[in-house]
Amino acid sequence: MGFRLGCQTITWGEQQREYLPDVFAQVAGAGYEGVEIGFRHIRQTAPHMLRRRLEENGLVLAASHIGGNLADAAQANQERTVLDEILDYLNAVDCPLLMYSGLRYNDAEQFRRDMEALNRAAEACQGRGVRLLYHNHDWEFADNRRVMDALLAESGDALGICPDVGWVVKGGADVVAFLDSMRLRIGAVHFKDFAAEESGGDTVMLGEGIVPFPQVADWLRHNAPDIWVVAEQDRAAVPAAEAAQQNARYLLAVLFADPAEGSAL
Numbered sequence: 001m002g003f004r005l006g007c008q009t010i011t012w013g014e015q016q017r018e019y020l021p022d023v024f025a026q027v028a029g030a031g032y033e034g035v036e037i038g039f040r041h042i043r044q045t046a047p048h049m050l051r052r053r054l055e056e057n058g059l060v061l062a063a064s065h066i067g068g069n070l071a072d073a074a075q076a077n078q079e080r081t082v083l084d085e086i087l088d089y090l091n092a093v094d095c096p097l098l099m100y101s102g103l104r105y106n107d108a109e110q111f112r113r114d115m116e117a118l119n120r121a122a123e124a125c126q127g128r129g130v131r132l133l134y135h136n137h138d139w140e141f142a143d144n145r146r147v148m149d150a151l152l153a154e155s156g157d158a159l160g161i162c163p164d165v166g167w168v169v170k171g172g173a174d175v176v177a178f179l180d181s182m183r184l185r186i187g188a189v190h191f192k193d194f195a196a197e198e199s200g201g202d203t204v205m206l207g208e209g210i211v212p213f214p215q216v217a218d219w220l221r222h223n224a225p226d227i228w229v230v231a232e233q234d235r236a237a238v239p240a241a242e243a244a245q246q247n248a249r250y251l252l253a254v255l256f257a258d259p260a261e262g263s264a265l
Contacts, residue, residue: 034063
């Protein structure tokens with residue numbers, strides 16, 4: 001089957017829900033097969049309408065996410081309470097993946113409660129045919145990987161992971177070694193790139209920053225060749241449609257390069 005290429009619509013900003021048809025047309029025009037969208041952006045769009053808009057552009061909803069990239073903890077907590085509503089929606093549009101991020105470590109008891117809730121959510125998702133994937137940022141690698149190691153130690157079999165390789169590198173970890181440690185849990189992967197800290201450290205086009213994507217792509221070809229690979233760029237110095245096009249071209253070049261001929265990147 002091979003890699004399936006997706007685009008996280010975060011690049012279009014918080015107002016994207018007001019012009020989703022345009023977003024979908026731009027994503028499709030860039031060559032992606034699917035989109036990943038925060039649930040808060042599609043919640044007010046009826047599932048049948050979302051499906052129609054996607055199908056008009058030859059796209060599928062590859063994944064949705066809750067709690068990811070949210071600065072407002074109260075909003076993240078509210079989204080955790082609507083799991084049944086989310087699963088009803090995802091089932092209606094045949095979406096197989098739900099991303100979650102946001103675990104913090106204030107103290108051991110708080111973390112234990114949050115992990116119990118996350119494991120229950122993963123089991124509930126599994127029972128509805130949806131795989132819950134934990135999406136990392138960089139904070140899970142702080143304090144000698146305290147959150148990441150605790151997550152791995154206390155998560156059940158139902159919880160998978162969507163490594164965001166940009167945040168892994170940003171967190172100071174060896175990205176290939178991390179992928180090796182996650183081998184059996186990976187359900188999708190996010191390609192995100194960051195400028196070096198001395199250049200501001202913001203998100204940049206894929207291949208322009210600090211992430212060793214050729215090594216990541218080689219690992220994926222050997223270990224997870226049939227998953228969704230999702231381009232995610234939080235902010236761009238060019239219009240979102242142009243950023244999506246450039247990132248799609250890079251994904252195609254790095255993922256489908258012939259290793260025997262060497263990379264042209």
